[in-house]
Amino acid sequence: MTTPVESTHQLELVGVEVTEALGERIGESAAAGLVIDLRGELGAGKTALVRGLARGLGVEGMVRSPTFMIVSLHKGPISLLHVDAYRLEDPAELALHGWDDWLASSVIAVEWADRVEAILPARRLRVDLAHQGVNVRTARICATGPSSRDGVALVYERAIVC
Ligand SMILES: Nc1ncnc2c1ncn2[C@@H]1O[C@H](COP(=O)(O)OP(=O)(O)OP(=O)(O)O)[C@@H](O)[C@H]1O
Ligand SMILES: [Mg+2]
Numbered sequence: 001m002t003t004p005v006e007s008t009h010q011l012e013l014v015g016v017e018v019t020e021a022l023g024e025r026i027g028e029s030a031a032a033g034l035v036i037d038l039r040g041e042l043g044a045g046k047t048a049l050v051r052g053l054a055r056g057l058g059v060e061g062m063v064r065s066p067t068f069m070i071v072s073l074h075k076g077p078i079s080l081l082h083v084d085a086y087r088l089e090d091p092a093e094l095a096l097h098g099w100d101d102w103l104a105s106s107v108i109a110v111e112w113a114d115r116v117e118a119i120l121p122a123r124r125l126r127v128d129l130a131h132q133g134v135n136v137r138t139a140r141i142c143a144t145g146p147s148s149r150d151g152v153a154l155v156y157e158r159a160i161v162c
Helices: 016-029 045-058 098-106 113-118 151-159
Strands: 009-014 035-041 070-075 079-084 106-111 125-131 138-144
Touching: 009 016, 016 125, 016 138, 016 151, 035 045, 035 113, 045 079, 045 098, 045 106, 045 125, 079 098, 098 106, 098 113, 113 125, 125 151
Parallel strands: 035 106, 035 125, 079 106
Antiparallel strands: 009 138, 070 079, 125 138
8 A cells, every 4th residue: 555645835826816726726626524724824815715715616605804704604516614713712612603514514714723723623734825925925735634545635636736
């Protein structure tokens, strides 16, 4: 049996549309149960990536920066739960929003994932975004948790090839 090669891969994202295209590639190969852990400072492009993700998944509704909302649901062939944990006081609050059910049936994208790390599954796709210039960002992508040839590995492999 071959062990899948998974490491951290860095992409340079020149222009917001390139960040959206990364999200779209992830969405196109995602299956229910995938959790995407998004990190990076204000304006790093987390919501831009989720916008592309929504396109790749073919879900309904516009993805916005949910200023006062913690979760928004986009229904589709595979539904997308968009979480913004920036204002979340306690990760346990997410359980009140039906977290476990969504975990089983949808793709979940979490902005400010560092704030809810305790409730995230060990096996997930992590994307760290950082500013490099006005229109340039870097994305460090990795599949966390025990390495296995699963849906997370597949999404990782497709995401890093542009
Ligand atoms: N290469 C790029 N990738 C992503 N966004 C870019 C890029 N270049 C410029 N931008 C701009 O940076 C901003 C990114 O905003 P976005 O809301 O996606 O960030 P965010 O990480 O979700 O911020 P917040 O922490 O406030 O939720 C947008 O205005 C976008 O047009
Ligand atoms: Mg955002």
